């Protein structure tokens with residue numbers, strides 16, 4: 169259930185391709201030897217879990233092959249991840265009657281009735297050809313195969329809350345095999361993943377966030393973050409004024425969108441109400457099932473109400489932030505308002521290089537290759553003069569080429585198309601944060617420390633935020649599935665677009681992190 173892309177004030181039912189147990193369609197279709205090994209390991213993993221659930225080894229092996237073949241058919245009908253970033257190609261609003269005609273073979277009415285979805289609710293079928301293929305499979309594939317598939321998917325989702333043997337087997341495949349981890353994560357981390365997930369989207373994520381805010385959030389951080397947001401919005405408004413490639417007509421529209429952008433800092437208020445959810449000390453899996461049921465009815469209830477603009481998607485304890493296209497808002501959970509992103513005792517150089525860059529990044533998402541297609545109210549509507557849109561696309565294409573030449577691991581290069589929006593947001597966000605830092609430095613002067621000037625410390629702070637260790641296996645998986653570039657390219661790639669960085673460190677022509685004048689490709 170999500171806002172209608174073309175009328176962001178109302179919620180509609182949204183059908184999105186899915187149903188795979190591997191992280192992406194590429195894992196089923198990529199001919200590379202590593203992916204082929206992962207497919208073999210996945211089939212063995214399915215069989216191992218079915219055996220734990222009581223099947224004989226022979227039955228488990230046969231069922232695993234059937235299940236994999238069905239998932240492979242779903243993968244073949246799925247769009248590439250980069251193709252999901254075209255909002256028009258992924259918008260097909262229709263009635264439930266239209267859907268029955270479009271995708272015959274599946275009992276759509278009985279399915280929607282079982283979920284108590286009103287017959288009058290419109291459906292946005294994001295990938296029509298996927299649902300045509302799905303409905304044909306529903307009609308043609310044996311019921312026993314579908315039963316085995318659904319049983320497998322339930323076991324897969326539930327494994328982290330089932331007895332230890334299931335959890336260990338799940339960890340062996342999803343972490344050790346796919347990500348190269350050498351030992352399971354500590355227990356608190358595994359439990360937190362079940363409760364909240366990495367972005368707080370699991371059913372009880374906001375409950376965990378409420379505990380975090382009560383013990384760990386300093387209100388002073390909120391005021392300072394808002395000050396930085398204001399500085400950065402002003403910096404972008406001034407950038408828009410001086411952009412050489414954009415006409416006045418488009419600039420006026422861009423300013424309207426920027427001025428309308430809503431800002432949320434800290435935590436959802438009022439908090440999400442969990443009073444209808446029963447949590448007890450008897451059964452971990454039972455709590456998990458009830459929480460999922462609670463979340464499903466909370467989600468479906470949105471169909472009967474207009475869009476709630478106060479709702480947060482990330483929970484308060486999450487170290488992350490987001491821009492929401494259909495609400496035209498930027499959201500910064502309390503979890504990211506702490507070191508190394510933000511430190512109330514640090515000066516502007518450190519904080520603008522850290523949280524300031526994140527704020528600039530999220531604001532720029534409203535104007536990246538995807539976000540720019542939505543207007544001030546969050547509606548999918550073209551507000552660009554045709555020539556400006558063309559010039560934007562030329563600049564974006566040069567950034568796509570730049571990042572597409574970077575190596576993720578071994579011989580795997582980054583997908584310049586998939587990561588384009590994030591890269592535009594990184595380059596623009598860093599530029600805006602630096603401009604805002606210069607303004608803030610007038611109010612709060614920064615000093616040289618340990619031989620580094622304030623400008624140098626701004627860029628060092630930015631780079632420090634992205635320190636990370638990743639195993640090669642995980643890097644390979646992310647190169648296929650993550651819209652973000654690997655952190656070292658997020659840093660090097662966006663610094664190569666900053667004249668202020670070259671000036672701060674005295675870079676000369678020919679130095680490794682400088683790009684030629686012609687390939688600077690200014691977007692924002």
Ligand SMILES: [Zn+2]
Pocket residue numbers: 529533590593
């Ligand atoms: Zn981003």
